[in-house]
Each structure stands twice: as C-alpha cells, then as structure tokens.
Amino acid sequence: MASEQTETSSYDNFNAKSYLKNNYRMRPDGIPDSHEDWMPWLLNNLKDTFAGGKLSGERLLDVGTGPAIHNLISAAPYFPNITCAEFCQENREEVEKWVRGENDAFDWDPFIKYVCGLEGEGAWEARQVALRDAIQQVVFCDVREENLPEALNGGPYDVVSSIFTLCGVAKDKADFDGIVSNVSSLVKPGGTLILVCDLEATHYTDGKVSFPHTYLEASYIRQAVRNSGFVDVKDDILVFRSIEGLNWDGTGYIYLTARKSSE
Template sequence: MASTSHKKYHVDDFNSKMFLDVYFSQGAQQSMQEVAVIYPIIQLHKAVTSGRIKGDTLTDITLGPLIHLLYTVCDIFKEINILKFNDECIKELKKWLDTHTECFDWSHTSKYITELYGGSSQIQEKEEELKSKIWYIVKCNIEKENITDPVVLPKSDCLLSAAVLEVISEDQEAFRKNFKKMVSLLKPGGQLLLFTVLEATFYHVGEHKFSFLKCDETFVRSVLCEQGFLIEFVDLFKKPSDSHLIDFNDIMFIIACKPMDT
C-alpha cells in the first residue's frame, strides 16, 4: 500500500514543469530517458507498425503533462482528448498547445520519433499535426462516477494510460474501481494501451516524495480480466539501473481489448 506520508499526485501541489525536467528532458538521467521516453516510444511504434492500433478517437490519461506518447500514435487518430487530474498539468499542456515561450521543449523526442519512423516530415509539421488533432483537454476527478463531469465525452476507440492508476489509487480495491471508471470512456471492442510501473512505492519531484501503489504483474492482469478485457500483448522492461528518483522493478506495457457486451 502507498505510504500516507507521501504526497498524492491528484490531491497535492504538483510541479509539472519540474516533473518534466527531471524525467523527460534532454538533460534527464540516461536511465530515466530509457524508461520514460525511449521504451514507451518504441513499444507504441511497434504497435502502430504492426497494425494493432486502430480507430478514429483516442483518450489519453497519463501521469503528468506528457506529449511524446501522442507524437507516436497521432498519425492514426482524427481526434485526441486529453484528461488530467490537476490544474498544473493542464496549464503546462496549454503552454505547449499555444507555443508559449515557456513551454517544455519536446523537440528531442519528436526528432527521435521522426527518425524511428524513417520519415522525411519535419519536426514542426509533426507537432502541428498533433496539435490540430487535440479536441479537448479536460480536468477529471476520479471520485465522480463520470470522471469528466460535468463534461460528457463521447466514448473513444482507444484509451492510452500511463502510470496513472498507481498514483491515484490508495489500495488495490481503489485501483480496481478506478480502472473500471477509466475504461468506461472506451467503446465496447475498443483498445486499451496501458503502461504500468511495477513494484514502485515512490517517486521524487524536487524535494517532494509522491506515492505509488505497489502492484505486480499478476495483480494488473487480474484487474483487466475481471473487467472482461482480452489481453493481446504484454511486454516487460527491466529497470536499467537503480535511481534515487524512483523505486520500481519493471515497466509493463499491455495491449488489451474491451469486451463487446459492455
């Protein structure tokens, strides 16, 4: 269970810019770049090129104001809706969307994605394409049955979630309930793209320590199966080295399909 002495991502003050600088910037530790940037980009790239990902609409629910995962899949979708649990992440995203002078520089990741796909498109063009497909940035509340209340979003073809359930859930029962609420935003037969941090208990943002709910692969698989999801693909990435910033064992990536009768 997460320690009550640690801050909560969706409740306490969260410095979104510092979070990006520490884990996702070009100057971040190499091990953090491997875990937080390179690994998820490669997995999503494989999923895209294999034809596993399909649909017109994507809902994104990820930890922090992340953009690089969306660069990887934006060619597929016509509409992308982003949900965040705190105001600071929304502010940071809107800086990027408005090309504010103080927005976070994602050019190192967009350049990497462009090279990975072997395309000739310019980085600026890729960024503008992604921005044009973002329809809504909505603050959500996991305590509500409709987590986007009062906004009612249409159900999406695909749901992308990364390291969110572990930071908003107090215990395993809350994880189950929160998962059920999140996937209610997905159409029957829709796809779930889930990145989960396994065996973690904390992560640092500056001097502040935030909590993770400690979960393992068996538990996460069981939660999906309880909701009728068909797990189509699983990959595990072992942490490259120990870090004082975060404790975890693996990153797990799952592609799963929501049952048609829900």
C-alpha cells in the first residue's frame, strides 16, 4: 500500500500508553476527569448524535481512532460493522488488545458505564460485548492516500467519524482542506460525517513528545467541510476559559456533523 509515511513520521514516537494515562481518567464520582469537562461534552454529543438510531446504515468508519475506543461506545448498538482506521501501529495494537480482552489492555469499563448512564441504559456489560463484536477491523490508514476506499478495501461508509485527528495531522490549512476532501470520499451520498477538531491550536503533546498542530478557526473548518460536498453542517463549540496546565494550547473544540450531498 502506497503511503506518505514521511509526512507524519513524528508519530512513530507516539507513546500510546502515556497518552491514555494522561488523557483518560475518571473522577471518584464516575465522571470523566478532563480539563473544562471536555470529555463529558464529547461523549454527550456522541450520545445525542446516535440516540435512538438517528443515523441510518450498518457500516461506520472511524478515521484516526488512536489507542482509544470511547468515541464508538454510543455507535455500537446501531452500527454492527465498525472499522477503526489508524496510522500508528502502537495505537492499532492498543485497540486490538482491548477488542481481544487482553489483560494489559486499557480499562475502558468506566467510560462504557458512564456513556450507558448518559443514555439511561444500565446494561453496560452488554454494551462492552456489543462494541467488541462491532469492531470488525483495525486497519492502517494514511489520510493522504490517493484512493482511500481502495486502500481500506471498502466502498463508501454510512458514517465516517474522525475525532481530533484531521486537524492534528494537517501540515497547514491547504493540507487540511485536502485531507477533509480525501476523507469525504469515504462517506456515501446521504451519509454522515462526524468531525471533532481542536480550535486555534499550534501544538499538543502525548506527555513525552510534542507534536505540531495547524491553527484552525471554526469558520474555516465549517467551510472546508462544505467545500468537500457536505450540507446540513451543524456544530457545537466548547470554549475553554483557561488552558493552564493543559498539554495543548488551543482555545476550545468543535463537534461537527454534516450530511454528504446526494447530488
């Protein structure tokens, strides 16, 4: 498979376990512990997006899954065929460990319990099983691949999600535009894109290594999505009051959903 690995070679140094330890913790009251409560904000938005089977179809692709599965918990009851596409091998291995239920896998049970609580669903163990069953593939993905559907051995998907990834790998705004356009080819006409991005950030860290970040405003992200053939663009913005002590220098996050035009 052709890939511009040199474009993102710094991710060879990404430390998945350090990233998980630094970013995925629970408070004693069972609520995700995160700066400005960004994690509850994200999980609640995902809950609302998938609630009651609002999105139709069976196949979901998550682009840039990283070593985490929290963003797929609400999707599992409605999308029995989930593909996790990720550039970094160490991240893919972390997801695969969890799917197989290995002892040294990261413990996502508290997050599954929390999401099921948001949804009013008490049977979190059943959701854990459903999510493990739903994750059909964990595959390599380079978002700059010229023909992504062919590279991923699959046609357009009903839903494509990408959480904090496209903004993080883009070298500049023009590169972000190209990546969004490329990923849009993975969404079937009438399908849904879920995109979460950092706002106005220049760098972030996994706890040990610092990674550059392209400065993106909310208006620019919305327009890039529209330019890639999407309509019904809707978003929710979380504005941070302070970033003191944070491993990132942005001003907030944007949670965006859009429908791929059928025309």
